[in-house]
Amino acid sequence: MAYPYQIRSLEEYQQQYQQSVMDPEGFWANVADHFYWRRKWDKVLEWNFKEPDVKWFVGGKLNITENCLDRHLGTLGNTPAIIWEPNDPEERHRVITYRDLYNKVCQFANVLKNNGVKKGDRVCIYMGMIPELAIAVLACARIGAVHSVVFGGFSAQSIADRIQDAQASLVITCDGAFRGNKDIPLKSVIDDALIACPSVKKVIVCTRTRTPVSMIKGRDLWWEDEIKQVETMGNPPCPAEEMDAEDMLFILYTSGSTGKPKGVVHTTAGYMVYANYTFVNTFQYQPGEVYFCTADVGWITGHSYIIYGPLSAGATTVMFEGVPTWPDAGRLWSITDKFRVNTLYTAPTAIRSLMGYGLGPVNHKDLSSLKKLGSVGEPINEEAWHWFKDNIGKGRCPIVDTWWQTETGGIMITPIAGITPEKPGYATLPLPGVQPILVDERGQEITGNNVNGNLCIKFPWPGMLRTTYGDHERCRTTYFATYDNLYFTGDGCLRDEDGYYRITGRVDDVLNVSGHRIGTAEVENAINMHAGVVESAVVGYPHDIKGQGIYAFVIAEKMVHDPELSKKDILQTVSRIIGPIAKPDKIQFVSGLPKTRSGKIMRRILRKIAEGEMENLGDTSTLLDPNVVDEIKKGKQ
Numbered sequence: 001m002a003y004p005y006q007i008r009s010l011e012e013y014q015q016q017y018q019q020s021v022m023d024p025e026g027f028w029a030n031v032a033d034h035f036y037w038r039r040k041w042d043k044v045l046e047w048n049f050k051e052p053d054v055k056w057f058v059g060g061k062l063n064i065t066e067n068c069l070d071r072h073l074g075t076l077g078n079t080p081a082i083i084w085e086p087n088d089p090e091e092r093h094r095v096i097t098y099r100d101l102y103n104k105v106c107q108f109a110n111v112l113k114n115n116g117v118k119k120g121d122r123v124c125i126y127m128g129m130i131p132e133l134a135i136a137v138l139a140c141a142r143i144g145a146v147h148s149v150v151f152g153g154f155s156a157q158s159i160a161d162r163i164q165d166a167q168a169s170l171v172i173t174c175d176g177a178f179r180g181n182k183d184i185p186l187k188s189v190i191d192d193a194l195i196a197c198p199s200v201k202k203v204i205v206c207t208r209t210r211t212p213v214s215m216i217k218g219r220d221l222w223w224e225d226e227i228k229q230v231e232t233m234g235n236p237p238c239p240a241e242e243m244d245a246e247d248m249l250f251i252l253y254t255s256g257s258t259g260k261p262k263g264v265v266h267t268t269a270g271y272m273v274y275a276n277y278t279f280v281n282t283f284q285y286q287p288g289e290v291y292f293c294t295a296d297v298g299w300i301t302g303h304s305y306i307i308y309g310p311l312s313a314g315a316t317t318v319m320f321e322g323v324p325t326w327p328d329a330g331r332l333w334s335i336t337d338k339f340r341v342n343t344l345y346t347a348p349t350a351i352r353s354l355m356g357y358g359l360g361p362v363n364h365k366d367l368s369s370l371k372k373l374g375s376v377g378e379p380i381n382e383e384a385w386h387w388f389k390d391n392i393g394k395g396r397c398p399i400v401d402t403w404w405q406t407e408t409g410g411i412m413i414t415p416i417a418g419i420t421p422e423k424p425g426y427a428t429l430p431l432p433g434v435q436p437i438l439v440d441e442r443g444q445e446i447t448g449n450n451v452n453g454n455l456c457i458k459f460p461w462p463g464m465l466r467t468t469y470g471d472h473e474r475c476r477t478t479y480f481a482t483y484d485n486l487y488f489t490g491d492g493c494l495r496d497e498d499g500y501y502r503i504t505g506r507v508d509d510v511l512n513v514s515g516h517r518i519g520t521a522e523v524e525n526a527i528n529m530h531a532g533v534v535e536s537a538v539v540g541y542p543h544d545i546k547g548q549g550i551y552a553f554v555i556a557e558k559m560v561h562d563p564e565l566s567k568k569d570i571l572q573t574v575s576r577i578i579g580p581i582a583k584p585d586k587i588q589f590v591s592g593l594p595k596t597r598s599g600k601i602m603r604r605i606l607r608k609i610a611e612g613e614m615e616n617l618g619d620t621s622t623l624l625d626p627n628v629v630d631e632i633k634k635g636k637q
């Protein structure tokens with residue numbers, strides 16, 4: 001059997017789950033045994049959630065790329081590792097076998113070494129969805145450099161913040177990126193970012209769009225020229241750096257309830273074992289299948305389920321450069337048809353937006369290869385779930401609604417494809433090794449079924465975050481201090497009469513816009529940067545396609561003469577400071593915000609108004625100026 005730890009039935013799920021709770025160390029040691037270690041661990045787990053201090057596979061030595069590449073060469077050398085579909089359907093796709101990928105990763109790893117990158121150095125990657133992005137990520141891992149991938153939709157300011165926080169010494173980017181009918185000038189954004197980043201000594205630029213770029217002497221290098229140099233050296237091999245199980249693998253920045261994104265840190269062995277185990281089990285991957293995840297590598301889903309999970313399992317992973325709606329809304333179905341995709345893993349926001357185009361783009365696409373469907377990133381509404389099930393899965397494919405987070409490294413609560421009985425809108429049951437618990441505001445456990453609470457995890461799992469880069473205290477206060485001895489997810493959750501879990505959304509000031517996590521404080525900070533703005537308050541509201549939309553209440557310095565123009569200016573400012581993904585959908589100018597006497601903004605009231613719920617605003621008598629509420633209500637109507 002390809003994956004001896006693959007669950008084959010509901011009984012096996014229950015057995016594995018039981019074992020993982022009774023003997024977590026034995027359970028994970030069994031899984032970890034099926035990887036390639038330079039040296040096996042001395043101890044499976046050491047932990048406390050107080051500091052927190054969590055170590056998996058203590059004393060183990062390995063390199064994740066030996067597990068993703070070298071160990072497959074004998075059996076899978078000629079098997080496609082990555083099938084790449086370009087943005088423009090007229091351009092040729094690329095098939096990269098495991099041997100090709102191995103060679104390219106070693107080559108680029110040598111480029112990094114030639115440019116002075118060493119184990120432990122941080123490398124920022126800001127690229128479009130081309131195979132070179134996966135190659136860059138793996139090349140970092142090969143030599144033990146820590147990658148920090150930044151999504152191509154972030155602004156220069158956001159990149160600069162992330163580079164400074166990580167003190168990255170090298171940046172890998174492209175001249176530009178194609179996304180739908182857009183051409184995003186990545187290198188020029190990097191140039192703006194680097195004005196404020198003295199830590200960066202070198203920039204490697206991969207050619208993609210042929211957009212004119214300015215190359216700075218002594219700093220900027222072409223990817224292709226650097227590869228040629230390695231070729232002239234006779235393409236020497238690049239032995240993998242021996243990494244400790246707990247050596248840092250990557251940093252990925254994500255938003256929280258404060259203004260500043262935090263660098264979630266994942267380490268080598270635990271992350272690898274967890275990404276692989278959850279990939280193989282959730283999607284019930286079988287050798288030879290073609291698997292397609294539509295996420296961007298700029299997010300955790302791309303890290304775990306385009307790159308590390310599938311490649312460590314020797315799977316064939318499809319990487320798509322473009323967007324689902326270009327050149328038409330049938331693009332995902334065309335790709336499925338073209339590569340005979342067996343598993344399609346996408347986001348509710350994509351499904352909802354494609355639903356809007358009706359069945360025209362689906363008809364005449366051969367989707368008979370599909371066996372399994374997946375959803376991630378936000379709660380999936382029943383309508384979207386059924387549309388996906390009926391029209392894409394033709395009623396015969398199970399859907400896995402996978403709940404997890406950047407911080408969890410991999411899937412936590414999910415059906416196992418074809419094994420767990422499914423229920424629309426429910427992430428259903430925890431995977432083996434995951435011990436969820438619901439608590440009330442005071443941290444008391446809520447037992448039994450048919451209950452609602454805050455979702456926490458009470459025992460470590462190998463893929464969990466270890467720290468937030470450069471600020472361990474922040475990791476403690478954000479995740480481990482709300483409730484004693486528990487990891488707090490920030491999500492609200494329901495456990496129904498069958499013990500199935502349904503995630504109801506964030507209970508903190510974090511928005512989920514099209515599956516992207518955005519802090520309200522971050523957006524407020526950006527709006528407040530605009531010269532004419534005195535103060536702002538941002539809340540989420542239900543949005544048909546995005547799941548949540550961003551609603552901003554803004555106090556302007558002077559009377560706003562041309563509200564439309566002022567709104568455009570504010571949007572421009574948010575784009576500049578964070579990126580287009582954080583642009584508010586609605587802006588309302590107000591003369592005051594509902595505040596308590598101590599100056600705290602009553603977001604609950606603003607949320608209700610944004611949702612259009614004008615009655616039942618609750619007690620407003622504690623407000624400094626209750627009249628402000630009426631004025632805001634009027635302005636909204």
Ligand code: PRX
Nearest residue numbers: 376377378379401402403404405406503517
């Ligand atoms: O609120 C949950 C929501 O997305 C948050 C995590 O966001 P991020 O770290 O960006 O990772 C997204 C991809 C894993 C969670 O706290 N979320 C994620 N998956 C689901 C979900 N909400 C409901 N159902 C899901 N399947």
